[in-house]
Amino acid sequence: MxxxxxxxxxxxxxxxxxxxxxxDVLVKSGHQVSLTMPAWNLQENTIQGDWGKILIGGNIDxxxxxCQNDIPIKTYNARVRLTMVIADAQTGKIIHQVSTASNNSLxxxxxxxxxxxxxxxxxxxxxxxxxxxxxxxxxxxxNALK
Numbered sequence: 071m072x073x074x075x076x077x078x079x080x081x082x083x084x085x086x087x088x089x090x091x092x093x094d095v096l097v098k099s100g101h102q103v104s105l106t107m108p109a110w111n112l113q114e115n116t117i118q119g120d121w122g123k124i125l126i127g128g129n130i131d132x133x134x135x136x137c138q139n140d141i142p143i144k145t146y147n148a149r150v151r152l153t154m155v156i157a158d159a160q161t162g163k164i165i166h167q168v169s170t171a172s173n174n175s176l177x178x179x180x181x182x183x184x185x186x187x188x189x190x191x192x193x194x195x196x197x198x199x200x201x202x203x204x205x206x207x208x209x210x211x212x213n214a215l216k
Contacts, residue, residue: 084130088152088194092126095198112155117162124214125157131169135190137181146176148189154201158214165210172196 082090093103110116110127117125132151137144151171157164174193178185202208 084133087191088128088130088198091191091194092128092154092198095195095202096126099202112164114157114162114164117157117159119159119162121159123159124211125159126154127157128152128154132171133190135186137186139181142179143177144179144181146174146178146186146189148174148186148193150190150193150197152194152197152201154198156207156211160214165214166204166207168201168204168207170197170200172200 089107096103104122106121108118108121108125110121110125112127112129129152130150131153132149134147134149136147138147149171151169153167153169155164156166172193174189174196176185176189
């Protein structure tokens with residue numbers, strides 16, 4: 071990351087928030103990303119060729135944010151586990167599936183919804199970045215883009 075942490079708005083659905091973070095991670099790593107986000111059930115037989123070249127979907131397997139309100143220190147904990155599925159939309163085939171997890175915690179002297187949101191955002195971003203760091207996945211994406 072570049073030192074700035076985007077915060078997931080509390081009114082945003084978790085699935086939309088994760089999709090937004092996936093897009094941000096891909097754009098920061100130099101990929102072009104479509105503005106549209108088609109609903110996909112992660113099944114090969116529902117992939118549509120007009121969705122672009124690479125299709126990314128997934129599940130939020132576990133998502134938890136807790137603030138332990140002890141005096142004088144507040145402890146923020148965020149935990150996320152994601153499954154990411156990457157498909158070649160042109161062939162209609164799933165080319166990669168990966169599960170990742172991340173935990174973040176912070177101790178602070180006061181409670182803030184913003185700090186809580188930052189911990190959740192950081193945990194989700196870290197899990198997404200882990201999903202895309204595999205060399206084999208990068209090669210599969212490059213091959214599908216040819």
